[in-house]
Amino acid sequence: MKTLALTAAAVVLATGAAWADAHSVVRMGTEGAYPPYNFINDDGEVDGFERELGDELCARAGLTCEWVTNEWDSIIPNLTSGNYDTIIAGMSITDERDEVIDFTQNYIPPASSLYMALSEDADLEGGVIAAQTNTIQAGYIAETGATLIEYATPDETVAAVRNGEADAVFADGDYLLPIANEDADLMIVGDPVQLGGGVGMGLRETDTELREAFDAAITSMKEDGTLNEMITRWFGPEAATYE
Amino acid sequence: MFETCADPSQLDGLHWFACYLTNGVHLRFYTAFLTVLGLLAVTAPVALAFGFAAASASRSHVAPLRWIGRIYTAMVRGVPDIAFFLFFVIALDQAIEWSVHQIQCPDWTEPIRQGANFTVCPQAKVPLNTAPQEVHEFYNFTLAVFTFAIVFGAFCANVLYGAMQAVPRAQMETAEAYGMSRRQAFWRVLVPQMWIYALPGLSNVWMILIKATPLLFLLGIEDIVYWARELGGSRTSQYAYPHGDWRLWYFLALLVFYLGFTRISEIVLGRLTRRLSHGQATMAGDQARKAAA
Numbered sequence: 196m197k198t199l200a201l202t203a204a205a206v207v208l209a210t211g212a213a214w215a216d217a218h219s220v221v222r223m224g225t226e227g228a229y230p231p232y233n234f235i236n237d238d239g240e241v242d243g244f245e246r247e248l249g250d251e252l253c254a255r256a257g258l259t260c261e262w263v264t265n266e267w268d269s270i271i272p273n274l275t276s277g278n279y280d281t282i283i284a285g286m287s288i289t290d291e292r293d294e295v296i297d298f299t300q301n302y303i304p305p306a307s308s309l310y311m312a313l314s315e316d317a318d319l320e321g322g323v324i325a326a327q328t329n330t331i332q333a334g335y336i337a338e339t340g341a342t343l344i345e346y347a348t349p350d351e352t353v354a355a356v357r358n359g360e361a362d363a364v365f366a367d368g369d370y371l372l373p374i375a376n377e378d379a380d381l382m383i384v385g386d387p388v389q390l391g392g393g394v395g396m397g398l399r400e401t402d403t404e405l406r407e408a409f410d411a412a413i414t415s416m417k418e419d420g421t422l423n424e425m426i427t428r429w430f431g432p433e434a435a436t437y438e
Numbered sequence: 439m440f441e442t443c444a445d446p447s448q449l450d451g452l453h454w455f456a457c458y459l460t461n462g463v464h465l466r467f468y469t470a471f472l473t474v475l476g477l478l479a480v481t482a483p484v485a486l487a488f489g490f491a492a493a494s495a496s497r498s499h500v501a502p503l504r505w506i507g508r509i510y511t512a513m514v515r516g517v518p519d520i521a522f523f524l525f526f527v528i529a530l531d532q533a534i535e536w537s538v539h540q541i542q543c544p545d546w547t548e549p550i551r552q553g554a555n556f557t558v559c560p561q562a563k564v565p566l567n568t569a570p571q572e573v574h575e576f577y578n579f580t581l582a583v584f585t586f587a588i589v590f591g592a593f594c595a596n597v598l599y600g601a602m603q604a605v606p607r608a609q610m611e612t613a614e615a616y617g618m619s620r621r622q623a624f625w626r627v628l629v630p631q632m633w634i635y636a637l638p639g640l641s642n643v644w645m646i647l648i649k650a651t652p653l654l655f656l657l658g659i660e661d662i663v664y665w666a667r668e669l670g671g672s673r674t675s676q677y678a679y680p681h682g683d684w685r686l687w688y689f690l691a692l693l694v695f696y697l698g699f700t701r702i703s704e705i706v707l708g709r710l711t712r713r714l715s716h717g718q719a720t721m722a723g724d725q726a727r728k729a730a731a
Contacts, residue, residue, distance in 0.1 A: 228668065230677075234677075235668065236463075237679055238461065238462030240462070263574070265658065273658075276556050277557065277563060278574075348667070353672065357672075357683065373674045373675075374674055377674050399557075401557060
């Protein structure tokens with residue numbers, strides 16, 4: 196019965212399309228597997244720093260937003276083909292991505308990427324390093340002398356270190372630190388590396404108005420200090436904040 | 439879900455597991471099993487219908503119909519499933535949106551293809567951006583069912599074509615001798631008798647279809663493989679139920695599910711074969727006749 200109702204609803208919506216306003220609902224695309232940035236909580240809902248931030252940005256911009264999850268690997272193609280309207284998934288602003296999509300100003304300042312391994316003397320220069328596919332960290336490792344193995348999800352990169360497939364994992368510090376703090380076997384090794392231009396929201400290049408609306412909302416959150424408060428609450432007191 | 443689960447950090451042992459296995463994400467995991475069963479329940483009859491149509495077309499005396507049936511069977515069977523899935527779903531989606539675009543927005547001047555973007559006018563998005571998430575998921579599921587049906591329809595077509603050829607020629611000659619037309623002989627003699635020849639092949643296709651359902655995962659549908667990987671991954675205390683890497687156990691559960699399901703299928707198909715053999719001019723049918731006598 197539910198499917199019948201849904202089919203009927205789909206048909207009505209498709210035929211009555213003329214009156215529909217394109218952006219009355221903004222679909223927010225995220226990965227849902229990258230705590231504390233974004234993850235699916237135990238109730239099956241999208242949760243995390245970006246959930247709270249996105250809801251606040253939508254409220255300030257007067258938009259109705261809906262959350263959608265998508266695999267990281269295809270998150271940009273599915274934005275450009277219109278499956279959702281924004282990417283808010285801990286995505287660092289880089290020149291390569293900026294050629295394909297547009298970014299808002301950053302809502303997390305450029306932060307350090309870290310190595311995590313099972314022992315202090317892990318070989319970071321010539322060993323095997325795990326990173327998530329299509330991340331700036333994977334791009335960075337490919338340029339170094341180390342052997343890169345890529346995984347589709349962040350969790351698999353950490354699992355690869357635990358079971359010895361990789362000597363170390365290289366990822367955003369804010370993702371690795373909570374894991375290293377809770378697991379006695381894993382530790383942060385080597386020096387922090389600065390990559391990318393901070394984390395921003397990705398939008399289609401044609402959606403200029405929507406980008407300006409989110410930019411204005413991010414600016415207002417930076418000015419009244421709510422963004423800094425949110426970053427500290429989710430990522431801890433050491434996390435980089437705005438001046 | 440239950441009141442006693444309000445604070446998971448205070449629970450231990452079995453109680454913790456009971457609460458863990460009934461939390462919101464697990465309920466979505468269990469629903470995904472229904473998604474898979476739903477996919478099978480819809481795809482199997484649709485694929486059989488596609489297969490029957492294509493097999494009948496391949497036998498047609500009308501040349502273009504025959505070509506369509508044979509090209510469909512040969513082409514779809516010859517392309518790797520995964521490649522076909524990845525290509526066809528995107529192509530079908532864009533074809534639908536392009537058609538709606540032509541109807542809804544005849545005055546649209548901007549090009550639809552802008553570099554990597556496929557941008558139709560907002561009214562032509564299928565489903566609309568404004569549609570609730572359920573409609574989007576239902577649409578994706580429908581595309582997946584249709585694609586599965588096309589792929590497995592081609593395999594069914596080949597099996598059914600062979601089964602139609604396997605019905606003894608004498609049966610058809612007798613039908614003609616009784617003055618039946620081609621159409622009558624097809625529906626009254628050929629179709630009722632072909633199933634026993636088709637069944638081994640069809641049961642094979644069914645088994646492959648069951649095993650191919652994890653391809654849903656590739657199409658971005660949150661099926662049981664997606665949830666097994668998602669739930670099995672290690673969780674820090676950011677989650678209400680922190681645990682280590684449990685993917686092994688979740689994938690083991692999937693293994694048991696698929697093995698159990700294919701075993702049940704084998705039993706049902708075995709019974710069906712016995713029933714269909716009854717009164718047929720095959721070895722099994724003959725044995726059944728002798729046993730009864």
